[in-house]
Amino acid sequence: MGKIDKNKIEAAIGLLLEGIGEDKNRPGLKETPARIARMYEEIFAGVCENSESHLEKTFIVENNEMIVEKDIVFYSVCEHHLLPFFGKAHVAYIPDGKVVGLSKLARTVETFCRRPQLQEQLTHQIATAIMRHLAPRGVMVVIEAEHLCMTMRGIKKPGSQTITTVIKGAFADDERLQNTFWRMVKM
Numbered sequence: 001m002g003k004i005d006k007n008k009i010e011a012a013i014g015l016l017l018e019g020i021g022e023d024k025n026r027p028g029l030k031e032t033p034a035r036i037a038r039m040y041e042e043i044f045a046g047v048c049e050n051s052e053s054h055l056e057k058t059f060i061v062e063n064n065e066m067i068v069e070k071d072i073v074f075y076s077v078c079e080h081h082l083l084p085f086f087g088k089a090h091v092a093y094i095p096d097g098k099v100v101g102l103s104k105l106a107r108t109v110e111t112f113c114r115r116p117q118l119q120e121q122l123t124h125q126i127a128t129a130i131m132r133h134l135a136p137r138g139v140m141v142v143i144e145a146e147h148l149c150m151t152m153r154g155i156k157k158p159g160s161q162t163i164t165t166v167i168k169g170a171f172a173d174d175e176r177l178q179n180t181f182w183r184m185v186k187m
């Protein structure tokens with residue numbers, strides 16, 4: 001696992017400012033490299049964390065009905081442009097005797113978000129982590145997000161949403177389960 005090096009980040013932001021033709025010593029920019037280094041420590045904290053740690057403590061249950069955690073608001077950073085993408089994640093699973101505390105699904109989403117990411121990869125990582133730790137009958141993860149690399153530059157389509165889906169186990173085999181998920185999520 002990596003380690004945050006604030007000195008490197010500061011030096012890099014200084015170079016970046018020079019690279020775009022700015023005077024990095026003018027009053028408005030003087031503190032910017034140090035400020036960004038502190039900010040990156042927070043928004044990229046997931047690089048140095050075990051994102052699956054929140055799923056390690058599980059509970060035994062007898063009731064194996066579908067569990068849906070919807071509208072998990074998240075912010076992440078696209079690994080191709082280092083610009084934010086943000087939106088909502090919806091996570092569902094059908095337990096097979098094992099569950100986690102409700103807040104842990106949102107925590108898991110959050111730690112996977114705090115690293116340079118791709119929405120497809122993020123969706124996949126969340127679903128795979130749940131499969132690995134809970135061995136449920138099925139998992140469904142849907143993420144809807146706006147990408148600033150699409151909306152503030154390039155094709156400029158403000159508000160356009162990218163939707164990614166990963167469907168595993170019982171959800172993949174049973175359309176009724178998928179429909180129940182969509183009804184509960186009401187996207």
Ligand code: ZN
Nearest residue numbers: 078080081149
């Ligand atoms: Zn991008």
